[in-house]
Amino acid sequence: MSTRAQIQWLADGHRLHLQDGPIDLIVEAFSAAAEVEAAYRTACERFATILDELCGELPFLRTALSGVVQNADREDGPHPRGAVAQRMTAATLPYAAQHFITPMAAVAGAVADEILTTMTTAQLSRAYVNDGGDIALHLSAGEKFVVGMVQRPDRPSLFGTTTLEFSQPVRGIATSGWRGRSFSLGIADAVTVLADRAATADAAATIIANAVDLPGHPRILRVPARELAPDSDLGEIPVTQAVRELTAAEINEALTRGVTTAESLLQRKLICAAALCLQGETRVVGGASEFTQIVLSREGSLVHA
Amino acid sequence: MPKEAPEGVAKSAADDAIRCDACPVLCYIKPGRTGSCDRYGNHEGKLVRLDPHVILDRAVERGESVVPFLERSRDWDGTLVSHGETFVTAIGAGTTYPDYKPAPFIISSQVEGVDMVTVVTEGIFSYCGVKVKIDTDRHLGAECSAVRAQGEAVGHVTTSEYGSQMLSLGGVRHLTGGSRHEGTATCKTLLDLCNGKAVDLKIDDGANVVVQAGEPPVVDGAEEERMRVGCGSATIGMFAKQWFGKVDEVVVVDDHITGVLSEHQAGKLLGVRETGIKLKGRRSTPGRYFQVAQPGTSWGGTDIDDPLTILGKFNSKKAWPGLSLLMVSTTGEQHAYFELGDDLKPLEKDLPPHLRQSVDRIKENCEPALCTVLFMGGAGGSLRAGVTENPVKLTHSVRDALTRVTCGGSPVYVWPGGGITFMADVTRMPRNAFGYVPTPALVAPIEFTLKLADYAALGGYVENVRPLTSLLRDQPALDQLGHDQEGPRRLTARSDNPWPLASQAGTTKKAKKK
Numbered sequence: 001m002s003t004r005a006q007i008q009w010l011a012d013g014h015r016l017h018l019q020d021g022p023i024d025l026i027v028e029a030f031s032a033a034a035e036v037e038a039a040y041r042t043a044c045e046r047f048a049t050i051l052d053e054l055c056g057e058l059p060f061l062r063t064a065l066s067g068v069v070q071n072a073d074r075e076d077g078p079h080p081r082g083a084v085a086q087r088m089t090a091a092t093l094p095y096a097a098q099h100f101i102t103p104m105a106a107v108a109g110a111v112a113d114e115i116l117t118t119m120t121t122a123q124l125s126r127a128y129v130n131d132g133g134d135i136a137l138h139l140s141a142g143e144k145f146v147v148g149m150v151q152r153p154d155r156p157s158l159f160g161t162t163t164l165e166f167s168q169p170v171r172g173i174a175t176s177g178w179r180g181r182s183f184s185l186g187i188a189d190a191v192t193v194l195a196d197r198a199a200t201a202d203a204a205a206t207i208i209a210n211a212v213d214l215p216g217h218p219r220i221l222r223v224p225a226r227e228l229a230p231d232s233d234l235g236e237i238p239v240t241q242a243v244r245e246l247t248a249a250e251i252n253e254a255l256t257r258g259v260t261t262a263e264s265l266l267q268r269k270l271i272c273a274a275a276l277c278l279q280g281e282t283r284v285v286g287g288a289s290e291f292t293q294i295v296l297s298r299e300g301s302l303v304h305a
Numbered sequence: 306m307p308k309e310a311p312e313g314v315a316k317s318a319a320d321d322a323i324r325c326d327a328c329p330v331l332c333y334i335k336p337g338r339t340g341s342c343d344r345y346g347n348h349e350g351k352l353v354r355l356d357p358h359v360i361l362d363r364a365v366e367r368g369e370s371v372v373p374f375l376e377r378s379r380d381w382d383g384t385l386v387s388h389g390e391t392f393v394t395a396i397g398a399g400t401t402y403p404d405y406k407p408a409p410f411i412i413s414s415q416v417e418g419v420d421m422v423t424v425v426t427e428g429i430f431s432y433c434g435v436k437v438k439i440d441t442d443r444h445l446g447a448e449c450s451a452v453r454a455q456g457e458a459v460g461h462v463t464t465s466e467y468g469s470q471m472l473s474l475g476g477v478r479h480l481t482g483g484s485r486h487e488g489t490a491t492c493k494t495l496l497d498l499c500n501g502k503a504v505d506l507k508i509d510d511g512a513n514v515v516v517q518a519g520e521p522p523v524v525d526g527a528e529e530e531r532m533r534v535g536c537g538s539a540t541i542g543m544f545a546k547q548w549f550g551k552v553d554e555v556v557v558v559d560d561h562i563t564g565v566l567s568e569h570q571a572g573k574l575l576g577v578r579e580t581g582i583k584l585k586g587r588r589s590t591p592g593r594y595f596q597v598a599q600p601g602t603s604w605g606g607t608d609i610d611d612p613l614t615i616l617g618k619f620n621s622k623k624a625w626p627g628l629s630l631l632m633v634s635t636t637g638e639q640h641a642y643f644e645l646g647d648d649l650k651p652l653e654k655d656l657p658p659h660l661r662q663s664v665d666r667i668k669e670n671c672e673p674a675l676c677t678v679l680f681m682g683g684a685g686g687s688l689r690a691g692v693t694e695n696p697v698k699l700t701h702s703v704r705d706a707l708t709r710v711t712c713g714g715s716p717v718y719v720w721p722g723g724g725i726t727f728m729a730d731v732t733r734m735p736r737n738a739f740g741y742v743p744t745p746a747l748v749a750p751i752e753f754t755l756k757l758a759d760y761a762a763l764g765g766y767v768e769n770v771r772p773l774t775s776l777l778r779d780q781p782a783l784d785q786l787g788h789d790q791e792g793p794r795r796l797t798a799r800s801d802n803p804w805p806l807a808s809q810a811g812t813t814k815k816a817k818k819k
Contacts, residue, residue, distance in 0.1 A: 021328030280743030
């Protein structure tokens with residue numbers, strides 16, 4: 001096992017914290033103690049090599065997929081090698097024709113999916129792998145998760161909840177927005193997506209969050225990604241660094257753009273539902289379907305003082 | 306806390322970015338930025354390591370308190386050090402979520418040989434509001450009238466205090482119990498008032514008033530200069546001796562109690578002769594009259610511009626031609642001098658110089674009119690769980706005065722009874738100490754300071770305590786992370802605020818705080 005990776009229990013003694021470089025996972029499994037331990041051991045073993053695997057093909061993973069699509073049939077064309085890289089590529093490929101996207105857009109979700117999959121070799125009633133807010137879920141028959149959604153990571157308060165049950169297809173949740181850890185081209189505070197896998201949710205959240213936008217608006221500060229992080233996969237593309245207070249009409253316009261994109265992804269069955277947040281306003285797409293219900297809390301579940 | 310990274314650092318000549326080789330991602334990091342992990346950053350060309358819980362705003366969940374599992378656990382060098390001269394406020398500290406996680410900063414320092422701990426967090430207060438005291442006798446609105454901002458009801462006029470009109474704004478009902486617009490307007494009003502900004506308020510069937518903490522109120526466009534020296538009766542009491550022998554009768558016009566020198570106990574004791582004056586309104590006790598006019602924004606907080614309108618006819622059996630009469634408001638701003646003619650009707654004359662002095666003295670004795678804003682919030686809920694795993698013990702500890710509560714380093718009054726409901730003067734806090742969440746609710750800083758031994762006894766997160774020096778040493782690194790704004794500010798403590806770390810005797814101490 002890598003000596004770099006850190007693996008610890010959280011204070012509650014139930015959740016496991018795995019960290020290696022930028023990968024930061026909270027893992028929890030529910031079952032008989034022996035099964036949970038087996039799942040955690042498998043997770044740790046798998047975790048140990050993931051960062052090295054990814055870094056081994058970083059140049060490919062940071063390349064826009066539009067070129068890959070063209071060369072997909074050629075044997076000498078670039079192909080992902082590792083299992084996580086393949087998950088990332090598969091999740092982002094559906095967007096390559098219409099959008100600038102690199103496999104990195106799904107890295108967090110793909111890692112979560114990969115770890116969760118290895119854990120389910122054990123008999124678990126429920127489990128989740130939370131990779132910085134991008135979450136892969138496992139449910140056995142009759143089980144469910146209640147998930148809270150947060151608009152701004154710096155001011156955590158829940159704006160809604162969703163209950164995910166075994167009978168529903170959702171096994172992945174991801175959130176994207178300009179306030180988050182990764183750069184965003186849009187102005188959404190948070191776009192939370194429910195999808196069949198964490199990687200697909202991750203890629204879709206990125207695309208929808210990018211679409212929540214007011215192009216050319218003077219109250220949005222954008223900086224070329226390279227100026228912030230020289231090796232960003234986004235290169236010279238301007239990324240959002242600050243959004244001033246917008247009018248209700250502007251918020252509506254930006255959210256509507258995002259909703260249009262989200263609805264097309266819903267039609268293409270790439271997502272199950274999405275919740276889009278911008279300056280206190282929230283829109284839900286597909287959230288009232290028979291598969292998924294997103295309940296927006298008017299009052300929110302605050303960190304009540 | 307940040308340490309200089311042991312790993313090698315390669316510098317890119319082109320743009321001052323450094324390459325971090327803490328992990329195989331090998332990020333190029335620009336000055337003032339962090340790598341993709343948010344754990345390593347470039348501080349003035351040096352690679353520094355940042356402790357995970359400094360960047361609490363970046364990950365919803367991240368482990369801080371750990372026990373060993375398969376591998377080594379994180380070391381913590383938790384030496385307690387002497388550093389009583391700096392106090393870390395919660396402003397900009399952020400908050401952890403969910404609540405059961407330790408607060409963002411739990412800091413130890415040694416004060417007078419005792420290990421002290423300050424738990425620093427920002428609370429999201431949906432139960433909160435402000436009490437506004439407006440030093441004016443002018444009628445701003447009837448009790449219980451709605452107070453509006455941007456057309457939305459954000460509070461109400463409450464019971465007035467001596468020389469002041471009081472507003473109660475905010476509260477959970479306006480914040481989250483009404484329409485979205487009402488909540489947003491309420492939150493904005495509270496935020497601006499708490500952050501020392503001017504706010505336009507309109508009172509139903511009353512005045513427009515501009516309120517700004519520490520500044521004079523502006524009532525219907527006119528800036529209030531002074532608050533009254535006292536009620537009309539009190540003014541008679543204070544100045545009776547100075548008027549005696551210089552004028553036959555004095556009426557101090559006041560919306561609350563209008564005073565009449567010759568009938569007032571103060572005049573009687575001096576032997577002031579009866580004048581046959583007749584006042585409108587309801588007599589309370591001799592020389593003291595309620596409701597001589599309607600409330601308003603003119604003479605003594607009434608609606609009158611001509612003081613004679615509050616007088617009836619002089620009693621011809623007692624009054625005499627040439628009788629001198631001074632009428633003055635409780636601030637001395639309005640005054641008029643009369644002498645009775647042969648028909649015993651008052652004729653206005655110039656104020657004689659020997660009476661001018663007494664009017665000026667009323668003015669001199671008035672304090673400047675100010676608006677003052679007290680933030681009031683309840684921290685009795687789950688915020689306590691960021692301090693201790695046994696929340697009620699924190700409440701008890703505050704109650705027993707073992708734990709000192711401060712709000713942005715400023716003193717608070719903790720309301721007796723259950724919970725931790727406190728009030729704090731927003732002008733004693735650093736500027737812009739407050740924030741908000743769109744819920745809407747206010748985000749206010751709150752710090753709990755207590756002895757380390759007491760902290761351990763109430764089930765505190767002792768393992769999360771870190772020494773103050775670690776925070777100070779690495780403050781520049783902290784600056785670059787975790788905050789929307791420019792990052793930690795270092796301020797000189799206000800000399801009129803008790804030093805939060807001083808012993809509970811309440812000594813004030815000039816010292817630096819952050």
